[in-house]
Amino acid sequence: MMNGINRSEKTIGIWISDKKSQKLNWNEFTNVCASHGYNLIKLDLERPLEEQGQIDIFLHKLTDILAAADQGDPKASSTVARVEQYLSNHSKVIVIDPLDNVRILLSRYKYYSILQNEPSFVKQGIFTPNFAEFTTNNVEMNIEIMAQRGVQFPVICKPSVAHGSKLAHEMVVIFNKKDLSACKPPCVVQNFVNHNAVLHKVFLVGNRYHICERPSLKNFYASENLTPIFYSTGEVCKADSQSTLSILDPHDVADIRMTLNEDKIRSIIRVLRKEIGLVLAGFDVVIDNVTGDHAVIDINVFPSYDNFPDFFEHFLECIDGISDRTTPNLCTNDTSTFDYLSGKRNGYMNVSLCRSKFGVNGMNIN
Numbered sequence: 186m187m188n189g190i191n192r193s194e195k196t197i198g199i200w201i202s203d204k205k206s207q208k209l210n211w212n213e214f215t216n217v218c219a220s221h222g223y224n225l226i227k228l229d230l231e232r233p234l235e236e237q238g239q240i241d242i243f244l245h246k247l248t249d250i251l252a253a254a255d256q257g258d259p260k261a262s263s264t265v266a267r268v269e270q271y272l273s274n275h276s277k278v279i280v281i282d283p284l285d286n287v288r289i290l291l292s293r294y295k296y297y298s299i300l301q302n303e304p305s306f307v308k309q310g311i312f313t314p315n316f317a318e319f320t321t322n323n324v325e326m327n328i329e330i331m332a333q334r335g336v337q338f339p340v341i342c343k344p345s346v347a348h349g350s351k352l353a354h355e356m357v358v359i360f361n362k363k364d365l366s367a368c369k370p371p372c373v374v375q376n377f378v379n380h381n382a383v384l385h386k387v388f389l390v391g392n393r394y395h396i397c398e399r400p401s402l403k404n405f406y407a408s409e410n411l412t413p414i415f416y417s418t419g420e421v422c423k424a425d426s427q428s429t430l431s432i433l434d435p436h437d438v439a440d441i442r443m444t445l446n447e448d449k450i451r452s453i454i455r456v457l458r459k460e461i462g463l464v465l466a467g468f469d470v471v472i473d474n475v476t477g478d479h480a481v482i483d484i485n486v487f488p489s490y491d492n493f494p495d496f497f498e499h500f501l502e503c504i505d506g507i508s509d510r511t512t513p514n515l516c517t518n519d520t521s522t523f524d525y526l527s528g529k530r531n532g533y534m535n536v537s538l539c540r541s542k543f544g545v546n547g548m549n550i551n
């Protein structure tokens with residue numbers, strides 16, 4: 186990839202974590218890039234980017250480093266500063282995705298607030314469960330905050346920082362206020378939505394999306410007797426997870442299967458593109474097993490694209506679309522939200538949303 190004869194006239198410079206890099210099919214990605222006229226190079230953030238050749242597309246998942254910089258890590262802060270300086274000096278570079286847009290998704294409280302303030306959701310049966318942020322260990326204060334924000338037991342307690350370290354995925358289900366000391370601020374507590382242990386993951390590449398089902402948590406109810414349940418997302422919600430936490434209790438066996446409503450998913454996608462504006466993102470939805478309403482419980486930067494058919498091809502098609510439609514200065518890492526496909530800044534054009542080839546029902550939807 187990095188030392189072949191380079192006949193491509195453009196370059197995609199990529200930086201992702203070692204963990205993510207180990208899962209990426211570099212040969213396939215390199216070949217698809219080449220077929221679209223791009224050379225793919227792995228960037229080394231320890232060296233000046235200026236010394237690593239011309240970069241036309243800066244593709245990254247810097248969430249770990251951004252999160253560490255936000256928490257005061259000096260090495261991470263200097264890395265972020267160097268990257269931002271480079272991008273500022275090279276305004277023609279297309280950033281996938283702009284750092285300030287990515288930063289929105291570092292904070293669960295921030296993106297839950299965006300979702301909760303979306304006026305179009307309520308009438309469509311879409312919601313984000315009531316949540317509150319704890320910044321101290323003061324249980325009395327936290328109980329008051331929960332009451333003010335309509336947060337009721339059982340709750341899920343999640344780290345406020347949504348990405349980066351493994352800690353970001355350490356969760357706890359809490360059933361009563363005497364166990365609120367199990368929370369480790371800064372964290373958010375969120376109403377638990379009973380959803381019969383079925384999670385729907387939506388992966389987005391530009392205006393394409395793919396939906397897959399994953400195991401999730403069984404139904405829980407408030408109780409003075411149940412103790413907190415600690416788990417990490419990876420134990421319960423990967424395609425091959427087989428956690429006892431996913432086994433429905435006998436009284437909860439789902440007689441009616443709740444079906445995902447595709448129109449709701451598309452509405453959520455439109456709002457995410459308008460408010461957050463990322464090319465590479467994903468989100469998680471669970472369906473309330475009483476109302477059928479769809480709860481958006483998580484939004485992710487550059488997720489795994491697990492089982493996303495022809496991900497690299499669709500990604501390069503998206504890159505081609507951006508390069509063709511966007512004059513260089515519209516695609517810098519400017520802080521405003523930029524909709525790549527409409528070519529509009531802070532705007533949002535009704536673009537067709539197409540599911541990937543093998544979506545839930547396999548249809549292209551315009």
Ligand SMILES: O=P(O)(O)O[C@@H]1[C@@H](OP(=O)(O)O)[C@H](OP(=O)(O)O)[C@H](O)[C@H](OP(=O)(O)O)[C@H]1OP(=O)(O)O
Binds near residue numbers: 350487490
């Ligand atoms: O671990 P992977 O490869 O399954 O992907 C993780 C995602 O799992 P998924 O399989 O998409 O449900 C995972 O999705 P969830 O947050 O678990 O819904 C995250 O996107 C995670 O990134 P980070 O650790 O939060 O920075 C993703 O990790 P990286 O993209 O950092 O590898």
Ligand SMILES: Nc1ncnc2c1ncn2[C@@H]1O[C@H](COP(=O)(O)OP(=O)(O)O)[C@@H](O)[C@H]1O
Binds near residue numbers: 341356
């Ligand atoms: N409000 C909720 N109600 C019910 N289950 C939830 C809720 N929030 C999260 N979960 C469960 O916990 C898992 C992890 O939560 P999530 O917010 O997606 O964190 P992560 O970023 O680690 O994926 C979800 O996949 C789902 O199974």
Ligand SMILES: [Mg+2]
Binds near residue numbers: 418469483
């Ligand atoms: Mg998730």
Ligand SMILES: [Mg+2]
Binds near residue numbers: 347483484
């Ligand atoms: Mg997540």
